[in-house]
Amino acid sequence: MEPIIIDGTPKTPTIKFDAKEGVFEIKGRSIPENSVEFYKPLVDWLDLYKETPLNKTVVNIKLEYFNTSSSKCILDVFKKLEAIHKAKNDVEVNWYYEEDDEDMLEAGEDYESIIRVPFKMIEIVE
């Protein structure tokens, strides 16, 4: 599978989804007006990946900001990962948040309580 690599913009995050390494990263700001347009190709790609996933998939979420319309799309991404995990593959989500950013920590905890995949909350200390 070809990886997905998308450079970040002021409103959309940097994406690196590498099926060979099994490491997926979403980083930066995700605040577009139309989030579905941005996330649909990622969700479709994950649909393919979940047919033949690696034994271990690591997902690194390093978001500075995300809007509520992205939050639904990010949930869709996590639901694909949940399906991979349910099929007895290792999936680990590393949710990064900056020191003192309790809102971003809480956002990670929201997903952790909805999605049955192990989450690790990682504080970035400057």
Place this chain on the structure above:
Amino acid sequence: MSFNIETYFSDLSNGNQILYYKGNIDSDLINRVLDTVEAKMVTGNERSKLRKKVYNVLVESLQNLYHHVEKVPEGFEDQTSDKYGLLAVNKVDNGYKIITGNFIGTNNVEMLEEKIKRINRSSHEELTELYKFILNHQRISSKGGGGLGLVDIARKSGNKLEYLFKEYNEKSSFFCLKILVSENN
């Protein structure tokens, strides 16, 4: 008929105005507003925690306008804006005040007011549960909004939503939302 919406922004003069805009709300405008307010908060040496809260609430407020405004009523002063909205950002003692104004259908007033009242009755924990419920059960609407905006605004601002509705005519009403974003919550 005289209808001066600025009357409802009477507390605009309180505090230090960072930004005031009325007119069409499009994607470029949203970018410019976010850049301007972010730059002013950096210059003003605001702590990153408050800066992030203000930025988040501002994104949701602007995108609420972008997704939900109704056409301006006939006879209103601005007939050219496709998505007419009003926005003010003020620095106040304990944080920032973000004020938005837009037209909505008069028939939607009751529903929106009920939604805001429900949010204002909720504790932080209840808002978290409400947010998660909507996130997990509601699809993105045809207008592109997820129905989460106001809940998220209340959750991040840490304060009750102040609001008012003013009927313009039987079809159109003006909705004004005032959000205080403060750090110590």
